[in-house]
Amino acid sequence: MSHTAKTFCRNCSALCSMQLTVEEGHITGVVADGTASPYGAYMCAKGLAAVDFHNGAEHRLLESLKRNDDGGFEAIAAPQALDEIAAQLQQLLREYGPRSVALYHGTGAYRSVLGAQLEKSFLSAVGTPNLFSTMTIDQSAKWVTNARLGVMASGKPATDDIDLAVFVGNNPVVTHQTYPFTAGTSGSPGRSIAEAKKRGCKVIVIDPRNSETARYADLLIQPLPGQDAALFAAIAHTLLRDGTFNQSFCEQFCIQLDELRDAVAPFTPELAAARADVPVEQIEQAAAMIGAAQRAFVGSGTGPSMSLHSNLNDHMIEVVNAMVGGYRRAGDRVRNPGVLNPRVTLEMAVSPSRSWEKGVKCRTADVGQLLGEFPTALLPQEILTPGPDKIRALIVFGGNPLMGLGDPARAIPAFEDLDLLVCLDARMNATCDYAHYVIATSQPFERHDITTPGDALYPEAFAQYAPPVVEKPAGTIHDWEFFWEVSARMNMPLTLKYWTYGKVFDAIEDGLPLSVTDKPDPEDMLRFLCKNSRVSFDELKANPSGVRPELEPHYVQKPPKDFGGRLQLCPPDVAAELQQVLEEQSQPGFGFYLTCRRVLENMNGAYLDSDRSRKKYPLNWAYMNPEDMEEQGVGEGEEIRIASAHGEIVAVAKAEPRLRRGVVSMTHMFGKLVSSAGDIHGEGGSNVGQLTSLQQYLEPINFMPRFSGVPVNVVVASCAG
Ligand SMILES: Nc1nc2c(c(=O)[nH]1)N[C@H]1C(S)=C(S)[C@@H](COP(=O)(O)OP(=O)(O)OC[C@H]3O[C@@H](n4cnc5c(=O)[nH]c(N)nc54)[C@H](O)[C@@H]3O)O[C@H]1N2
Ligand SMILES: Nc1nc2c(c(=O)[nH]1)N[C@H]1C(S)=C(S)[C@@H](COP(=O)(O)OP(=O)(O)OC[C@H]3O[C@@H](n4cnc5c(=O)[nH]c(N)nc54)[C@H](O)[C@@H]3O)O[C@H]1N2
Ligand code: SF4
Ligand SMILES: [Mo]
Numbered sequence: 001m002s003h004t005a006k007t008f009c010r011n012c013s014a015l016c017s018m019q020l021t022v023e024e025g026h027i028t029g030v031v032a033d034g035t036a037s038p039y040g041a042y043m044c045a046k047g048l049a050a051v052d053f054h055n056g057a058e059h060r061l062l063e064s065l066k067r068n069d070d071g072g073f074e075a076i077a078a079p080q081a082l083d084e085i086a087a088q089l090q091q092l093l094r095e096y097g098p099r100s101v102a103l104y105h106g107t108g109a110y111r112s113v114l115g116a117q118l119e120k121s122f123l124s125a126v127g128t129p130n131l132f133s134t135m136t137i138d139q140s141a142k143w144v145t146n147a148r149l150g151v152m153a154s155g156k157p158a159t160d161d162i163d164l165a166v167f168v169g170n171n172p173v174v175t176h177q178t179y180p181f182t183a184g185t186s187g188s189p190g191r192s193i194a195e196a197k198k199r200g201c202k203v204i205v206i207d208p209r210n211s212e213t214a215r216y217a218d219l220l221i222q223p224l225p226g227q228d229a230a231l232f233a234a235i236a237h238t239l240l241r242d243g244t245f246n247q248s249f250c251e252q253f254c255i256q257l258d259e260l261r262d263a264v265a266p267f268t269p270e271l272a273a274a275r276a277d278v279p280v281e282q283i284e285q286a287a288a289m290i291g292a293a294q295r296a297f298v299g300s301g302t303g304p305s306m307s308l309h310s311n312l313n314d315h316m317i318e319v320v321n322a323m324v325g326g327y328r329r330a331g332d333r334v335r336n337p338g339v340l341n342p343r344v345t346l347e348m349a350v351s352p353s354r355s356w357e358k359g360v361k362c363r364t365a366d367v368g369q370l371l372g373e374f375p376t377a378l379l380p381q382e383i384l385t386p387g388p389d390k391i392r393a394l395i396v397f398g399g400n401p402l403m404g405l406g407d408p409a410r411a412i413p414a415f416e417d418l419d420l421l422v423c424l425d426a427r428m429n430a431t432c433d434y435a436h437y438v439i440a441t442s443q444p445f446e447r448h449d450i451t452t453p454g455d456a457l458y459p460e461a462f463a464q465y466a467p468p469v470v471e472k473p474a475g476t477i478h479d480w481e482f483f484w485e486v487s488a489r490m491n492m493p494l495t496l497k498y499w500t501y502g503k504v505f506d507a508i509e510d511g512l513p514l515s516v517t518d519k520p521d522p523e524d525m526l527r528f529l530c531k532n533s534r535v536s537f538d539e540l541k542a543n544p545s546g547v548r549p550e551l552e553p554h555y556v557q558k559p560p561k562d563f564g565g566r567l568q569l570c571p572p573d574v575a576a577e578l579q580q581v582l583e584e585q586s587q588p589g590f591g592f593y594l595t596c597r598r599v600l601e602n603m604n605g606a607y608l609d610s611d612r613s614r615k616k617y618p619l620n621w622a623y624m625n626p627e628d629m630e631e632q633g634v635g636e637g638e639e640i641r642i643a644s645a646h647g648e649i650v651a652v653a654k655a656e657p658r659l660r661r662g663v664v665s666m667t668h669m670f671g672k673l674v675s676s677a678g679d680i681h682g683e684g685g686s687n688v689g690q691l692t693s694l695q696q697y698l699e700p701i702n703f704m705p706r707f708s709g710v711p712v713n714v715v716v717a718s719c720a721g
Contacts, residue, residue: 001023001024002021002022002023002028003021003022004019004020004021004022005019005020005022005469005544006018006019006020006033006035006466006544006545006546007019007020007444007445007466007469007544008449008451008464008466008546009043009046009047009050009444010050010111010112010444010449011046011047011050011111011603011606012046012111012175012176012177012186012603013110013111013176013177013186013453013454013457014039014042014176014185014186014187014454015111015187015451015453015454015464016032016037016039016042016043016044016047016187017032017033017034017035017036017037017039017464017545017546018030018031018032018033018043018047019031019032019033020051020445020469022469022470025470025471026055026470027051027054027055027445027469027470029051030043030047030048030050030051031043032047033545035545035546036462036464036543036545036546036547036548037187037462037464037545037546038185038187038458038459038460038462038548039185039187039188039191039459040188040191042187042188042191044176044600045600045601045612045613046600046601046602046603046606046607048612049601049607049610049612049613050443050444050445050607051445052610052611053426053443053607053610054443054445054446054470057609057610057611058427058607058608058609058610059427059428059609060426060427060443061425061426061427061428061438061440061441061476062440062473062475062476063075063076063077063078063440063475063476064076064077064078064081064437064438064439064440064475064477065432065435065437065438065440066081066084066436066437067435067436067437073438075475076437077475078439078440078475078476078477079485081437081439082482082485082486082489083489084437085420085422085437085486086485086486086489086490087489088393088419088420089101089126089393089420089486089490090490092392092393092419092420093126096388096389096390096392097388097389098126098127098128099128099129099130099363099389099391100128100389100390100391100392100393101126101128101130101391101392101393101394101395102128102130102131102132102379102382102391102393102394102395103119103122103123103128103130103131103132103394103395103396103397104132104133104376104379104394104395104396104397104399104401105119105131105132105133105134105397105398105399106133106134106396106397106398106399106400106401106404107134107398107399107603107604107606108397108398108399108425108426108606109133109397109398109399109479110398110453111444111449111453112397112398112444112447112449112479112480113449113450113452113453113526113529114447114448114449114478114479114480114496114522114525114526115397115398115424115478115479115480115482115483116397116479117480117496117497117498117499117525117529118480118483118484118494118496119397119483120497120499120505121483121487121494121495121496121497121505122483122486122487122494123505124505124506125487125492125493125494126492129360129369129374130374130382130391131372131373131374132373132374132375132376132379132401133373133376134376134399134404135371135373135376136370136373136374136375136376136377136702136703136704137376137377137404137405137406137704137705137707138302138305138306139181139300139301139302139305139306139314140305140370140375140702140704141304141305141310141311141313141314141315141699141702141704142181142305142314142318143370143371143702144311144314144315144370144699144701144702145311145314145315145318146352146353147352147353147354147355147356147370147701148311148315148352148354148568148571148573148574149315149318149319149322149352149567149568149569150349150350150351150352150565150566150567150568151349151350151567152253152322152327152328152347152348152349152350152567153345153346153347153348153349153350154327154328154329154330154332154345154346154347154348154556155180155327155328155345156179156180156297156299156326156327156328157295157297157326157327157328157332158179158328158333158335158336158459159178159179159183159184159185159192159193159195159196159201159297159459160196160199160335160459161295161328161332161333161335162183162196162201162293162295162296162297163200163201163202163293163294163295163296164201164202164203164204164289164290164293164295164296164297165182165183165184165193165196165201165202165203165204165296165297165299166182166203166204166205166206166286166290166296166297166298166299167182167183167203167204167205167206167207167213167299167300167301168182168206168207168228168232168298168299168300168301168303168304168317169206169207169225169228169300169301169302169303169304169305169307169708170182170207170213170299170300170301170302170303171207171209171211171212171213171301171597171598172184172186172189172193172213172301173189173190173193173211173212173213173215174211174212174213174598174599174600175301175598176189177301178192179457179459180299180456180457181299181300181301182297182299182300182301183196183297183299185458185459186454186457189213190212190216192459193213193216194216197216202218202219202289202293203216203217203218203219204217204218204219204220204221204286204289204290205217205219205220205221206220206221206223206228206231206286207220207221207222207303208222208223208224208225208303208593208595208659208660208663208665209222209595209597209656209658209659209660209663209665210222210658210659211658218289219282219285219286219289221276221278221282221283221286222278222660223276223277223278223660224275224276224277224593224660224662224663224709225303225307225308225593225595225663225708225709226307226308226309226313226593226708226709227272227275227276228300228303228304228307228313228316228317229309229312229313229315229316229577229578229581230267230271230272230275230276230581231272231275231276231283232313232316232317232319232320233263233264233267233272233316233578233581234264234267234268234269234271234272234273234283234287235283235286235287235290235320236260236264236267236316236319236320236323237264237265237267237268237269238269238283238284238287238288238291239287239290239291239320239323239324240260240261240264242287242288242291244287244288244290244291244292245291245323245324246323246324246325249322249323249324249325250322250323250325250569253322253349253566253567254322254323254349254566254567254568254569255566255567255568255569256568256569256570256571257569257570259569259570259571259575260319260569260570262575263570263574263575263578263579264578266582267578267582269283269284269287277662290320290324291324293324295325295326296321296324296326297321297326298317298318298320298321298324298326299317299321300313300314300317302596302598302707302708303595303596303708304317305704306596306704306706306707306708306709307706307708307709308697308706308709309577309580309581309699310699310704310706311577311699311700311701311702311704312574312577312578312581315574316578319569319570322567322569323569328345328347328556329347329556330347330555330556330557330558331555331556332555332556333553333554333555334554334555334556335459335460335461336456336458336459336460336461336462337461337551337554338455338456338461338534339451339455339461339462339463339533339534339535339547339549340450340451340452340455340463340498340529340530340532340533340534341452341455341456341498341500341532341533342532342533342534343456344557345554345555345556345557346556346557346558346559347556347557347558347559348559348562348563348565349565349566349567350565351564351565351566351567351568352568352571355368355369355370355371356368356369356370356701356702362374362375362378362382363382363385363387363389363390364378364381364382364385365378365381365703367701367703370701370702371501371502372504372505375702375703375704376401376404376405376703377405377694377698377703377704377705378703379391379394379401379405379411379414380405380410380411380413380414380415380694381414383414383415383417383418384413384414384417391418392418392419392420393418393419393420393421393422394415394418394420394421394422395422395424396421396422396423396424396425396431396435397424397479398424398425398441398479399425399431400429400430400431400432400604400605400669401415401431402415402430402431402434402673403429403430403431403605403668403669403673403687403689404604404668404669404689405689405694405705406668406688406689406690406691406692406693406694406705406707407646407647407689407690407692407693407694407695407705408673408674408687408689408690409647409674409690410693410694410695411694412434412673412674415431415434416434418436420436420437421434421435421436421437422435422436422437422438422439423435423437423438423439424439424441424479424482425438425439425440425441426440426441426442426443426476427606429605430605430672430673433673439477439482440473440475440476440477441476441477441478441479441482442472442473442476442477442478442479443472444466445466445468445469445470446468446469446470446471446472446473446476446478447468447472447478447479447480447522448465448466448467448468448522448523448525448526449465449466449526450463450464450465450466450526450529450530450540451463451464451465451546452498452500452529456500460548461534461548461549461551462546462547462548463533463535463540463546463547463549464540464544464545464546464547465526465537465540465541465544465546467523467541478522480522480525481519484514484519484520487516488516488517488519491516492516493513493514493515493516494514495511495512495513495514496511496512496514496520496525496528496529497510497511497512498510498528498529498531498532510531512524512525512528534549534551535547535549573700587645587711589711589713590644590645590711590712590713591662591712591713591714592628592662592663592664592711592712592713592714593662593663593664593708593709593710593711593712594642594644594663594664594665594666594688594691594708594709594710594711594712595663595664595665595666595708595709596665596666596667596668596707596708597623597665597666597667598667599613599616599617599667601613601616601617602617602667602669604668604669605669608669608670608684609684614684617667617670617685618681618684618685619651619652619670619671619680619681619683619684619685619686620651620666620667620668620670620671620685620686620688621651621652621653621654621666622640622642622651622652622653622654622664622665622666622714623654623655623656623659623664623665623666624653624654624655624656624659624663624664624665624714625655625656625657625659625660625661625662625663626655626656626657627661628661628662628714629653629655632714632715632716633716634653634714634716635653636653636654636655637652637653637654638652638653638716638717639651639652639653639678639680639716639717639718640652640653640714640715640716640717641714641715641716641717642664642691642712642713642714643691643712643713643715644691644692644693644710644711644712645693645696645711646690646691646692646693646696647690647691647692648690648691649671649675649686649687649688649690649691650675650678650680650686650717651666651680651685651686652680652681664712664714666686666688667688668687668688668689668707669687670684670685670686670687670688671683671684671685671686671687672684672687673687673689674687674690675687675690678717688707691710691712692705692706692707692710693705693706
């Protein structure tokens with residue numbers, strides 16, 4: 001007997017609605033469900049792979065593991081593991097205090113709703129500020145920008161309302177990463193961009209690669225990586241030169257226009273064109289299109305946020321967006337005013353917080369938190385540096401920080417130094433290999449979730465509830481259970497709250513206290529998260545495809561008075577960084593730049609071993625422009641050595657005419673953490689993290705490592721000494 005069940009995918013922030021077919025407790029099929037989804041019926045290859053993974057593909061972990069004295073793993077019953085972990089945490093807290101405990105929140109944790117909420121309560125109950133996440137090894141340049149420039153509370157415009165979309169170093173057609181970073185919708189991104197174009201919206205793509213997203217571009221600029229700050233300083237220069245910026249917006253909401261004018265004066269289009277190795281006409285054309293747009297959305301992805309001077313790149317991109325008023329304005333339609341978490345949208349600037357300058361600081365660097373987190377790149381030194389408050393226990397929730405951080409030579413000794421490393425995951429990964437305990441967790445279709453991670457991101461008001469579709473394997477536990485079970489054993493009560501970015505957990509008053517004796521019911525917890533929802537939990541339950549409520553139109557409102565917040569276009573540190581860029585020389589001795597890229601079939605380290613993915617990507621190809629290959633004497637499929645100032649890897653070259661010259665483009669998370677003698681095929685690729693550094697080229701403020709635009713040399717492997 002088979003039946004169907006509605007749910008949604010939890011691999012990425014698109015949260016695509018799905019219909020599963022279930023036969024005898026087994027998922028046997030999946031199709032996209034367009035009944036109520038704001039994207040219509042849409043899903044990608046990872047949605048399919050998620051089903052295979054549930055059914056045991058990719059060596060899914062079915063029981064928890066404990067590392068023995070020889071470094072091997074033995075199965076352990078979850079309750080026993082939880083007893084031991086709770087006892088060790090208690091011991092550490094007694095001996096060394098709350099800061100001895102830290103947590104890393106990985107990609108797999110963001111859409112594990114109850115787990116992620118209880119994680120915040122757990123850290124608060126322990127009393128530790130040591131929260132690290134992928135964001136500070138990803139696009140926290142955007143957080144730095146918010147904290148140095150300020151934010152427009154009215155938010156970015158919807159794709160339906162813009163006449164120009166500028167995509168700088170992101171590729172949503174593959175990654176589904178869009179709002180609020182760039183235009184487009186995260187589900188069905190290509191369709192959303194195509195529809196905008198049909199309305200007359202223009203598209204600019206700035207990427208060293210003629211990417212899948214660039215197929216929609218009216219203007220494609222293919223710069224050398226790491227030149228976005230210069231490019232956008234030149235665009236700002238041109239907008240000021242031509243008087244094509246939005247003067248009334250700037251007068252009302254911005255300050256430091258004169259400082260900006262001075263700082264970008266030397267950044268002529270000619271200078272930027274020479275730096276980025278692009279025609280000067282393209283910069284003029286981009287500036288003319290941006291200056292002419294009525295409502296632009298200038299945004300970026302990982303490219304600029306991972307490259308040379310990433311914080312400045314991002315700041316200058318946002319400055320250009322601000323100069324043309326690329327935000328929703330009073331009277332504009334708010335197409336998604338939130339369902340679970342209803343919002344009122346005000347047209348006002350919020351002045352920069354410079355949060356890292358105050359409050360609780362890192363132990364080993366004079367830096368405070370960004371949106372409540374410490375820089376992940378500092379984790380190794382926070383563990384290794386002796387002294388009080390040294391991190392001794394780390395919980396990794398849905399992540400693989402040893403691969404994600406790069407520089408394994410620096411990171412491995414730190415992870416080995418931990419008294420307690422616990423990984424919550426449904427797969428073994430390179431970090432789990434170093435764990436004392438690996439807790440095998442359930443998978444999305446086995447647990448209760450609700451669309452809190454999409455509530456502010458959907459293009460329209462929409463919410464969906466996903467109860468479990470099949471039972472979790474007996475040896476696994478839910479992510480949220482881990483936090484509750486450990487806390488209960490420590491007699492440390494948790495409180496469920498509806499936390500979102502920007503909120504301080506302890507300051508949220510409304511909470512559901514959880515007992516330490518009676519295990520909470522996940523449905524009760526989700527019902528609590530729906531407390532302020534426009535659609536009740538019961539209504540969501542009754543509508544398994546989700547609910548797109550018919551709401552009165554919402555508009556951006558004017559605040560009752562001017563609260564005085566302003567966007568600071570060019571604070572002194574930004575001006576100084578622009579000056580440094582002016583003086584910077586290209587790194588001598590290197591012929592290429594390594595750039596980041598993602599592939600459709602994988603989600604970072606997840607689904608690498610799915611059938612479909614391995615067929616296309618038996619390893620992570622080193623894509624190069626064919627002319628570069630010819631010049632270097634590199635043949636298709638030939639092994640090459642890629643060397644940075646920091647390390648060296650072997651990779652397999654693949655020609656990609658869409659890539660500009662001077663660039664090697666590779667995906668992260670493949671291969672072994674540290675490759676052995678070079679059986680690169682057997683190892684499933686090469687860890688590009690071996691080319692990156694946790695000590696060199698770190699950004700100020702967020703300590704972001706450089707993962708793109710890394711200077712490298714390339715030689716045929718057989719020629720290398
Ligand atoms: N299918 C799939 N989807 C994913 C992921 C995945 O692994 N697979 N990962 C998820 C995660 S964790 C994230 S953070 C998002 C990221 O989402 P995106 O930012 O869209 O990620 P990428 O595909 O790496 O796109 C980065 C682009 O920047 C370009 N680039 C590199 N360096 C530079 C530079 O210096 N300047 C400019 N202008 N461009 C540059 C690259 O050529 C590439 O096309 O995707 C998420 N979605
Ligand atoms: N060189 C280089 N380095 C990079 C990048 C780059 O482009 N280049 N990108 C950076 C970026 S953007 C990111 S986000 C990081 C990624 O770094 P991480 O997030 O640390 O790495 P992932 O491989 O995404 O790890 C996710 C883990 O979560 C598990 N998982 C999936 N679903 C669940 C779930 O429901 N519950 C639990 N408990 N676990 C689950 C998966 O099995 C997987 O092991 O890497 C960064 N590092
Ligand atoms: S785009 Fe793909 S991975 Fe993301 S939610 Fe939809 S089906 Fe899942
Ligand atoms: Mo990411």
